[in-house]
Amino acid sequence: MAVNVCWVLIVLQALLVVLFAVYVRYEDNYDAMKYPLFQDIHVMLFVGFGFLMSFLKRYGFSSVGFTLLLASCIIQWAMLCQGFARLDDDYKIRMGIVSVYKADIAAGVILISTGAVLGRVSLMQLIAMGFLETVVYCINLHLGSEVLRAIDAGGSMFVHVFGAYFGLSVSIVIERTNNADASDEISLRTSNYSSDLFAMIGTLFLWLYWPSFNAVDLTGAEQQRAIINTYLSLAACCVLSFACSILTDNDKKLDMMHVQNATLAGGVAIGAVAGILKQPWVAVVIGSLAGIISVLGYAKLMPILETNFRLYDTCGVHNLHGMPGLLASVASAVIVGVTSETGPPDSLYQDLPGMNSSSDSRALKANLSVFGARKAGEQAGYQIAALTLTMTMAVIGGAITGKLYTG
């Protein structure tokens, strides 16, 4: 960390003070029930991501420390960016508990992208990427959830797909102009006994609190379903990822990286439909598929991408966030599509008891539209449209960011 980074941080923080002074005020409404869920997400972000990346023996302390620094910058910036999208009549941003967990989630997006390039870019580059990516993330989120009104309560598309492909796009661009030896890149990924246990602290807190992440925007029966669907998906994902890890290994041994990462893919894959899915067994199936896809990604696809395409992905975010996010997006289109709003009581997707609540969640608004103006098949199309938009924004945004680095 060089001296010029320090001055950049100080100037950025001063700018943030000015923007807060001009634009940000407090809201008086307070939904105290959201606070414990926010704290779970807060732990996921700082303990979860921080320690998960500490499996990199050479980056143990750095990954925890830099996660803290980077996320501390981004949460302030994200509050502003998200606030500008919904200014009050007096051109002020009203900030409440919702702003806070949404800021945490935005910082999570940046940490996902960071996972793709960790160890190969400087802290200054990470900070630049963070500020830029937050803007693109907010625009994409606004278009996807407010304009296309796609259903994505757990952020499978807007958080995981976006963060993963943005980071991968940065990674592939910087490698084009990087002469480092491939073996160097891969050697980053060495761990030891102690660093593997520290990483498990990250894994467990992500795994345990993921239901809060997928449910925080919802209320009532919808929130309960989001919690339990996520819980089931993660349990099934865990069983399948252990099994597949051994079956795909040449020596039939468990790969630590699979245990630390692939076990979490179930949380990503169920995110989009966590609140609306009324059949628990479907959550179990989606979680199982996510575990299989994620382990195959680590074991089979990643080496091919590295050797054939020079696509390096330090923490394997493509396997943990990218592909399970794609699975979630497709699953959301299928589930919405096969559901008739006049279906039988046990249809996958039906009128929701939570619909009468006062929640203004994105998912709920989207649901209302489904049962209002849109037909089921139509909504399925909008899910795919939102995925397409997200992929496009992420890849182009990442490529531009990467270009800025390499000049």
Add this chain to the structure above:
Amino acid sequence: MAVNVCWVLIVLQALLVVLFAVYVRYEDNYDAMKYPLFQDIHVMLFVGFGFLMSFLKRYGFSSVGFTLLLASCIIQWAMLCQGFARLDDDYKIRMGIVSVYKADIAAGVILISTGAVLGRVSLMQLIAMGFLETVVYCINLHLGSEVLRAIDAGGSMFVHVFGAYFGLSVSIVIERTNNADASDEISLRTSNYSSDLFAMIGTLFLWLYWPSFNAVDLTGAEQQRAIINTYLSLAACCVLSFACSILTDNDKKLDMMHVQNATLAGGVAIGAVAGILKQPWVAVVIGSLAGIISVLGYAKLMPILETNFRLYDTCGVHNLHGMPGLLASVASAVIVGVTSETGPPDSLYQDLPGMNSSSDSRALKANLSVFGARKAGEQAGYQIAALTLTMTMAVIGGAITGKLYTG
């Protein structure tokens, strides 16, 4: 972990999908206030148990990883087993937040038993034990709480006594046919500086969140008492277990295993009466006794059981769960027995403000019965009956499981 375990896991997961598809649907009622307590229990199960067992230097990563795998299987299976005990009119299981924390608690029982045999059975055997034990646990819980209507809000009997003696029974049976050298068994228990600190992560999260475990089934003033009684019992237990650890040590040094385990015995010992006990000082006394008993168990009784009876107990679950659970059971009979329903305002056990609430907790139902049909002395008898039933089910269930391994 051999290849055949993988296929067993995959087949089991497929069977679980089928059972979920046929039987499990969501409930619409949602008690959002239970969610933060569930999350505390969730952390106890995965971070608490996982890291607590990581004191075994040779099993550090395995204990965290296998806890995750084993519990992920069992929570799905326990949801089904517990659901079958209370099918809806349409032969479906209605699943809500209560099902989820009850599934976590069931997985906790299996992890307690695992502590007794860890390092001496294969993963396949652990999985077999888990599925079998869950069934016996659910039957015993149903008989004890619904038929005998014993008071046991914190599961001192149904969780801790059951889990400990089931595991010990498995342990003693497999040792009968095992030719391994005794010193081998004990050498498992080596730790080092770093593994001791990782284990303290487990200890602390169990210690801190134990009030949630004992209080989750309760509401109102009864929940508040359960929280504070548990808090006080654990604090007193901690003080006594430090003091006794040094007094019982030949070199007058603190034994790490006591700090990691015996400090928790207060949570077990107060469990049965946590909600009904109205005199905080009794909680302090019970916690103190639990600390003494647990340290004496580790320091004096365990070596005798090992050398004289070949009863090996890897993590000392007899000292942490078994004996403190027995203390709790006896204490519950005494406290219920000395209490008259027409006693003075400061009697140990009296009419409960929480009684008018809409809670359908086991403890409350039992309480109602005490002040309804049953006399205090009569209820004391039922407490002892529930303990006898639990011990019998655990020992026989464990012996049969052990026989299956060796036979």
Add this chain to the structure above:
Amino acid sequence: MAVNVCWVLIVLQALLVVLFAVYVRYEDNYDAMKYPLFQDIHVMLFVGFGFLMSFLKRYGFSSVGFTLLLASCIIQWAMLCQGFARLDDDYKIRMGIVSVYKADIAAGVILISTGAVLGRVSLMQLIAMGFLETVVYCINLHLGSEVLRAIDAGGSMFVHVFGAYFGLSVSIVIERTNNADASDEISLRTSNYSSDLFAMIGTLFLWLYWPSFNAVDLTGAEQQRAIINTYLSLAACCVLSFACSILTDNDKKLDMMHVQNATLAGGVAIGAVAGILKQPWVAVVIGSLAGIISVLGYAKLMPILETNFRLYDTCGVHNLHGMPGLLASVASAVIVGVTSETGPPDSLYQDLPGMNSSSDSRALKANLSVFGARKAGEQAGYQIAALTLTMTMAVIGGAITGKLYTG
């Protein structure tokens, strides 16, 4: 830990049982919404403080273990001390969830003081200090919040300033009669890679749950502001402490001790005004200043105090709790002072929506008085009076405690 400490602990625990039996009963009112916030504070106390001090390589396990032991003693004693200040008509202490988190906070004060002397006093001395200091803390808290009615929701004065200067006062007195070599004292402070990562577990859980600490006594919009002001202050503090750590270092490298400690100073510095501050940007400024002050304290002031004044401070509590607490106290006087109760809607400090709630929080009572009898400038004077009182009580209390040690 010598044998006589064990007997002292056993006798103390027996005395606590007697006092609980005579004085303590349960309250029936239960505010279930406070429970998750209490659990956050509980984690801060035991995981946060315990692991934060484990950066001392030679004291890793001890710091976690002794934190557990010491806090377990003090929480019981603090419940009694705080209860005696508000006995019921029947001379009983009524205990509820509020008593429990207040006991945790009192134990936090003792752990702050412990940080100043860790490694240089015996466990017996720590226990003696703990019991004595708790009494002085309760008297000061009562005088400051009930008599002077100072605003200090997050305990910047009553917890952090008091704890830090009490410990420093003990430290300076024992050094006067201590012939140990100065280099010995400083050599305590060696860490290694693994102990630094364990310490980050402590840092992160303190950092993440600090909003709960500052907000637990409040309700409604005031609680929401306390949460978000703390969140923003900590984020800004983190950015500035990273930047300043490098700028002040001779080799332009990041100092682990700054990352582990100075990042937290924002939580201390915003504590006093967390609930009343209506302008988020002020929280960002206060947090930034706290980060700068704390790093300068570690990097520049501490070596001077050590070499010139023989004032040793093992964990640097002066930099983390002392000076940021002074900043908070001065800031609270300024913010209260510049605010008119008839000010414009965007004044820093104005009529509070939470004022009509049924909360009996210290801060709220103080606020009511401000808008009742007291003028803004007058309240500013009382803030400074409370700070003066707290400093005096802490320094004299600590000096007497230190004298008792040295005979």
